[in-house]
Amino acid sequence: MDHNVYLLATDPKNACRDVIHSRDTALKIRVFCLSEERFSPHENEIQLYGYAxxxxxAFETINIVxxxxxxxxxxxxxxxxxMDCPEMEILPDDPRPGQNIAM
Known part of the structure; x- marks a missing residue:
């Protein structure tokens, strides 16, 4: 396949809660606006971060395979x-102070 096609599901009650779906695979990613909502990462999912x-x-997979x-x-x-922010840097860790402390 030359490229993947993605679709976006939006929540009409929360403009910041999108879900990215891959058309051709089982990939789903939930989007969180960290300035507007709480986010608790799930242990078995992939989380990545970015400023736009x-x-x-925060971007978190849903039932990743x-x-x-x-x-x-x-x-x-x-x-x-x-989002018209193609220069967004994708970060592997939460850049907010105190968010990456090992327990």
Whole structure:
């Protein structure tokens, strides 16, 4: 396949709660606006972060399977383009102070 096609499900009650869906795989990624809502990462999912338009976003997979893990960054890049922020840097860790303390 030359490229993946992604679809976006939006929550009409929460403009900040999007879900990115891959058309051709089982990949789903939930989007969180960290400036507007609480986020507690799930242990068995992949989380990545990025700033767009001065807001920090968290991206968390939903029921990730091994064969979809390599497509996560591509899906987030697609979403950044959708948000008209193609220069968004995708971060592996939560950049907020005190968020990456080992328990």
């Amino acid at each position: 338009h001065s807001k920090l976003y 091994a064969e979809d893990a390599l497509d996560v960054v591509g899906a987030i890049q697609w979403y950044a383009d959708y």
